[in-house]
Amino acid sequence: MNVNLPFHKRKERLNLFQTLFGKKKNIKVSSSEMNIEMCPHCSTAIESQALKAQQYVCAQCNHHFPLSAYERIDAHFDADSFIEIYAKANSNQLSSFPDYLNKLTKYKKQTDLNEAVVVGTARIANQKVALAIMDSRFMMGSMGQIVGEKITRIIELADRRKYPLIIFTASGGARMQEGILSLVQMAKTSAALERFHQNKGLYISILTHPTTGGVSASFAMLGDIIVAEPKALIGFAGRRVIEKTLQEQLPEDFQSAEFLKAKGFVDKIVHRGSLRTFLIQILKLHSTEVKV
Amino acid sequence: MKNLSAWERITIARSQNRLKALDLIPYLFDHFVEFHGDRLYGDDRALVGGLGSFEGQAVTVLAQSKGRNLEENLSCNFGMLHPEGYRKAMRLAKQAEKFNRPIITIIDTAGAYPGKEAEERGQAEAIAQCLRLFAQIKVPVIAMVLSEGGSGGALALSVANKIYMLENAVYSILSPEGFASILWKDETRAKEAAELMECTAFDLHAKAFIDRIIEEADQGLEANPLHSIVQIKDAIRQDLSALKKMKLNVMLEQRYQKFRKMGSQL
Numbered sequence: 311m312n313v314n315l316p317f318h319k320r321k322e323r324l325n326l327f328q329t330l331f332g333k334k335k336n337i338k339v340s341s342s343e344m345n346i347e348m349c350p351h352c353s354t355a356i357e358s359q360a361l362k363a364q365q366y367v368c369a370q371c372n373h374h375f376p377l378s379a380y381e382r383i384d385a386h387f388d389a390d391s392f393i394e395i396y397a398k399a400n401s402n403q404l405s406s407f408p409d410y411l412n413k414l415t416k417y418k419k420q421t422d423l424n425e426a427v428v429v430g431t432a433r434i435a436n437q438k439v440a441l442a443i444m445d446s447r448f449m450m451g452s453m454g455q456i457v458g459e460k461i462t463r464i465i466e467l468a469d470r471r472k473y474p475l476i477i478f479t480a481s482g483g484a485r486m487q488e489g490i491l492s493l494v495q496m497a498k499t500s501a502a503l504e505r506f507h508q509n510k511g512l513y514i515s516i517l518t519h520p521t522t523g524g525v526s527a528s529f530a531m532l533g534d535i536i537v538a539e540p541k542a543l544i545g546f547a548g549r550r551v552i553e554k555t556l557q558e559q560l561p562e563d564f565q566s567a568e569f570l571k572a573k574g575f576v577d578k579i580v581h582r583g584s585l586r587t588f589l590i591q592i593l594k595l596h597s598t599e600v601k602v
Numbered sequence: 603m604k605n606l607s608a609w610e611r612i613t614i615a616r617s618q619n620r621l622k623a624l625d626l627i628p629y630l631f632d633h634f635v636e637f638h639g640d641r642l643y644g645d646d647r648a649l650v651g652g653l654g655s656f657e658g659q660a661v662t663v664l665a666q667s668k669g670r671n672l673e674e675n676l677s678c679n680f681g682m683l684h685p686e687g688y689r690k691a692m693r694l695a696k697q698a699e700k701f702n703r704p705i706i707t708i709i710d711t712a713g714a715y716p717g718k719e720a721e722e723r724g725q726a727e728a729i730a731q732c733l734r735l736f737a738q739i740k741v742p743v744i745a746m747v748l749s750e751g752g753s754g755g756a757l758a759l760s761v762a763n764k765i766y767m768l769e770n771a772v773y774s775i776l777s778p779e780g781f782a783s784i785l786w787k788d789e790t791r792a793k794e795a796a797e798l799m800e801c802t803a804f805d806l807h808a809k810a811f812i813d814r815i816i817e818e819a820d821q822g823l824e825a826n827p828l829h830s831i832v833q834i835k836d837a838i839r840q841d842l843s844a845l846k847k848m849k850l851n852v853m854l855e856q857r858y859q860k861f862r863k864m865g866s867q868l
């Protein structure tokens with residue numbers, strides 16, 4: 311232990327080590343000083359570098375922390391293989407809706423993103439794929455016109471180039487500030503997927519926390535293979551709306567990935583640490599079958 | 603009637619004595635026979651599907667039904683479909699495709715039913731499959747918004763070559779109450795929200811989402827339904843005739859492009 315640190319610092323660090331080695335459950339350190347993240351599920355304190363090394367999954371309880379779009383790309387795809395397209399597309403000119411522009415500006419600053427989805431091509435074990443990754447930090451991952459159009463264009467690109475398509479969903483639903491234009495993106499993306507489907511394209515849909523509303527009721531649920539991250543919230547209507555309609559409390563696991571798998575709507579729940587291996591295996595199994 | 607506020611139109615569209623799908627069907631279609639069930643789980647009364655004759659031509663009718671009295675309202679969940687409703691619609695749409703008959707849908711729903719069992723049986727999956735199926739179904743599809751079109755639950759039956767809206771019908775991403783509750787955390791400001799939402803037939807015609815506005819009589823749709831029925835029949839006759847003359851791939855491309863073009867700039 312570094313004796314040059316002031317006493318309270320040494321005390322904090324001691325607490326931290328005790329926590330990491332499971333001797334003590336609660337510590338009082340400010341996360342900014344020590345770069346500690348608290349698992350929201352089991353309250354274990356995890357040192358930031360360690361958390362990053364374990365792909366933002368809590369080693370104690372398997373809680374999957376939210377990932378940004380670029381963190382997912384780094385976690386699962388070949389290094390430096392991602393080529394982003396339409397990165398600058400943004401919704402600025404779209405809506406005269408009160409305060410919408412301010413909100414967009416705020417989220418852009420907060421996230422360094424221009425919209426709630428990142429699209430492009432990447433390689434995984436050298437296999438080229440078309441990729442769309444939603445980022446729930448940007449306005450709850452809501453789908454407006456730009457999100458719908460970027461996803462439609464990446465589906466069309468996959469179709470033209472005969473690439474497998476992988477979409478990571480994370481969304482609270484349609485973006486209400488854009489009104490009908492937002493709603494019709496559900497139809498547009500689904501129609502593009504139907505054409506891709508008829509042309510025998512492979513689409514793997516990966517549902518991450520949360521996947522609800524208009525995104526769940528369109529491209530999220532249309533994968534040839536539908537995978538979910540553990541404990542991800544997946545559903546159409548919001549829990550509060552349902553509870554209000556029925557005047558009853560819903561079970562805790564309602565609309566969890568595990569619940570959807572039990573009900574038959576998800577093929578497999580894949581731990582983040584195994585996802586790359588899983589994707590490589592699925593792509594290999596399809597590579598011999600899609601010969602034209 | 604053109605100077606009503608959005609909220610006034612919503613009030614008209616939702617009123618209990620407004621014409622419902624079950625009232626409209628006999629005006630438009632002869633020899634209507636209703637078919638039941640999705641062949642998977644059950645029969646959703648919120649989706650009335652079947653076969654009828656439009657001016658001598660067999661068509662498949664898929665109508666969201668709110669019910670005309672309290673008993674009917676309850677039996678069909680006030681027009682809010684469960685997954686089996688969307689799956690019934692898909693079953694009958696595939697049947698229409700097999701026998702090469704056009705599909706006419708009637709939209710009247712506040713949204714898909716937000717319930718425990720609806721989620722358990724895959725509300726999201728059912729709507730998504732519906733959107734995908736109608737995108738490429740190989741017969742002409744015409745959708746008519748009778749009163750209320752709410753969220754993905756309405757959109758699932760709106761993927762059509764042509765969409766009509768009655769003059770006082772509304773169509774929106776969610777209810778004005780839901781909108782107000784998200785925006786201001788206050789459901790009681792629904793009236794204010796309605797004016798912001800651009801949800802009237804005139805708004806949606808300007809945005810090229812719908813193709814025709816069906817005028818309602820000054821004394822009201824229920825007082826003089828024929829005023830609107832005549833226009834609906836003219837519209838269906840003209841559009842079906844044009845769509846049937848198209849080559850199949852042209853007809854499918856027309857429907858695809860109708861949605862593909864909505865917000866296609868980046």
Ligand SMILES: [Zn+2]
Nearest residue numbers: 349352368371
């Ligand atoms: Zn944990």
